[in-house]
Amino acid sequence: MSGISDKTTDALGASLDLRLLRHNVTSANVANAETPGYKAKQVDFEEALSRALDHEGLGKMHTSADEHFLMGQGAVSRARADVYDNPDVNVTNDGNTVDMEKELATLADNSILYKAALQLINKKLGAMRYAVTEGGR
């Protein structure tokens, strides 16, 4: 937390970054839907982000490396996503594990939530602008 951004803005910013990662990975899955032997990838970050949110600014701990536990200042911005081969799939004859419908659903779902986070950030900034411009009158 520093300057004009607070915990909410930090969390929304981090979720935008992680949703962009998920979008990129899902786009790669769609592009490789018919590549023999390609394994569909999945991105997990919700749990890491919510854990980081719980611990943000707690305990006055200082961490100096990305690998440290998500504690203290800036825990949210250091939350990392986990990218792994999707285990919940059917393997086709050519060893490809992409489920096109599932990927397109993830893509739509993710981009809606991305836009929702954008709107929330804009609302936050709007409130701040209101305070700045109208507060002194």
Added chain:
Amino acid sequence: MDFTTAMRISSSGLSAQRTRMNTISSNIANVNTTKTPEGGPYRRKDVVFEAMPDARNFGELVTSSPSADMQRVQVSDVTVDRKAPMLKYEPDHPDANEEGYVAYPNINLMEEMANMIQATRSYEANVSAMQATKDMALGAIEIGR
């Protein structure tokens, strides 16, 4: 990692499916072709897709090992079908052999049509992925307006 990554990956999917569409068109157009520059009847072509680590350029591919999480697709090879041609008895045909048989390409039109529909669907899926990328990026540049 940014929006251009998703754009690049989706466009690799688009061009791979377009290449596939081109070979399918070629197969359908040449369904009765009995003479080719290589000799003999036309042989059915098919594309082979390959996943490639995503990198902006060749330099990036060599210097930094790109993440295997996001891979684009590329056409690694166009294979030529090895099935034996279909022989039809047409003694008057200029390409007939001594026994009067003409070698026609062994192409199943239904199979080509099915492949064509599949290629179209994959192309459309990549288009919607790209559309989603564009919407998100356009939203992101509006932050704070």
